[in-house]
Amino acid sequence: MTQIHATAIVDARAQLDSTVTIGPYTVVGPHVHIAAGSRIGAHCVIEGHTSIGQDNQIFQFNSIGAIPQDKKYAGEPCELHIGDRNTIREFCTFNIGSPGAGGVTRVGNDNWIMAYVHIAHDCQVGNQTILANNTTLGGHVHVADWVIIGGLTGVHQFVKIGAHAMVGFSSAVTQDVPPFMMADGNPLAVRGFNIEGLRRRQFNEERIAAVKQMHKLLYRSGKTLSQASADIAELEMSLPQAASDVATMCDFLAQASRGIAR
Numbered sequence: 001m002t003q004i005h006a007t008a009i010v011d012a013r014a015q016l017d018s019t020v021t022i023g024p025y026t027v028v029g030p031h032v033h034i035a036a037g038s039r040i041g042a043h044c045v046i047e048g049h050t051s052i053g054q055d056n057q058i059f060q061f062n063s064i065g066a067i068p069q070d071k072k073y074a075g076e077p078c079e080l081h082i083g084d085r086n087t088i089r090e091f092c093t094f095n096i097g098s099p100g101a102g103g104v105t106r107v108g109n110d111n112w113i114m115a116y117v118h119i120a121h122d123c124q125v126g127n128q129t130i131l132a133n134n135t136t137l138g139g140h141v142h143v144a145d146w147v148i149i150g151g152l153t154g155v156h157q158f159v160k161i162g163a164h165a166m167v168g169f170s171s172a173v174t175q176d177v178p179p180f181m182m183a184d185g186n187p188l189a190v191r192g193f194n195i196e197g198l199r200r201r202q203f204n205e206e207r208i209a210a211v212k213q214m215h216k217l218l219y220r221s222g223k224t225l226s227q228a229s230a231d232i233a234e235l236e237m238s239l240p241q242a243a244s245d246v247a248t249m250c251d252f253l254a255q256a257s258r259g260i261a262r
Contacts, residue, residue, distance in 0.1 A: 005042075023060065031077075032065065035084075048096045049077050053084035053109070061090050068095045068121030070139065076103065083109035083127070094119045101140060108145070120157070132169075144179065146201065162252045164201070166194045176256040178218065179248050180211045188261045190219055210235055210242030214249050219262065229253045 003021040004010055010022060013030035020034045023042035028034075033051040040046065041060035048065035058064065065080045067073055078097040081104060088094075092113060097103040098121040105119060108127040118136045119125060125137075126145040135149045138157035143149070147161050150169035155161070160176045167173055168184025168191075177183050180198065183190045193215040198208055213235055217228040229250065236246045253260070 029065070049079040050082070050096070051079070052082045053086075055084055056082060056086045056088065058088045059090045062088060063093045064088075066093065066095055068098045068139070070098045070121055072100075073098055073121075078103040078105075078121070080105045080107075082107045083111075085109055086111045086113065088113045089115040089117075091115050092117045092119075095121045097122045098139070114151070126163070146197070148197070150184070156258070159258055160252070160256065163248055164194055164197060166197060173261075175259050175261045176252075177261050178214075178256075179252050180245070181215065181261075183261050190215075190261050204241065206239050206241040207245055210239040210245055213239075214246070218260075225253070225260065 002016050002018050005022060005024040007024045008022045008026045010028040011030040014028045015033040017036040019036045021039040023040055025042055026040055026044040029047035031049045032046050035054040037055040038052055040058045043060050044058060044062045046064045050065035076099045080094055080096045086107060095105060097105045101122045105121055105123050107125045110128045111125060112130045114131060114133045116134045117131045120137055120139040122140045123137045125143045128146045129143055130148045132149060132151035134152045136154045138155055140158045141155050142160040144161060144163040146164045148166045150167055152170040153167055155173040159173055162177060162179030164180045165177045166182045167177060171184045171188055172186035173188055175188060180193050181190045182192045182194050193211050195208060198211060214232050217223060217231050221228060232246060233250050236243045
């Protein structure tokens with residue numbers, strides 16, 4: 001049977017797998033779905049149209065699925081989807097989506113989310129990310145796979161952070177951060193590319209060489225963004241093993257909406 005502490009309040013309409021654990025004084029609302037193996041700590045509130053996947057560990061004192069901090073919100077049945085195998089530490093706040101923007105906030109799989117992280121309405125967080133303590137994502141932020149964000153960092157609404165990027169401690173992220181890059185500061189600036197992270201993820205020398213060249217074209221060549229983007233697209237011909245990485249960068253630059261951090 002589902003392990004629900006006697007002091008927890010779980011709505012009879014909530015859908016909980018038989019292997020879910022619910023800690024003391026936690027409240028679970030009627031539209032919540034929690035899949036197999038997930039463990040919810042004490043004093044959490046899980047509400048709204050929220051789905052939580054398998055084998056997540058949600059520590060005590062979290063607010064999951066509350067309505068968005070958006071004055072336009074008027075009670076629409078928007079959603080929050082959390083994937084599998086995420087670790088969510090204490091005092092985090094994840095909001096459901098808002099109408100007019102898809103209505104869904106998403107958190108993927110295998111993320112390590114530390115204490116006091118805020119994920120606002122309509123954010124899209126990928127897989128294998130690390131969000132350190134007090135990371136704050138404004139509404140509609142996109143965080144791609146394998147991103148690391150340092151503690152006490154604020155990310156402005158609608159900003160995109162590309163795959164394998166790293167943002168340093170106490171940064172103000174007001175522009176898009178391209179894939180593979182390392183950025184920090186206030187004002188934000190790109191300091192280099194995430195070579196150590198790429199090596200840890202088994203990028204071979206040709207793929208790392210391609211990322212190095214992309215960094216050079218964007219930040220060291222003196223070219224305009226459109227010129228640098230065109231030159232980056234041509235790297236696929238000379239570095240075929242990095243074709244997917246080149247495509248990742250080209251797609252990101254084509255969709256950047258707030259200008260990229262320079």
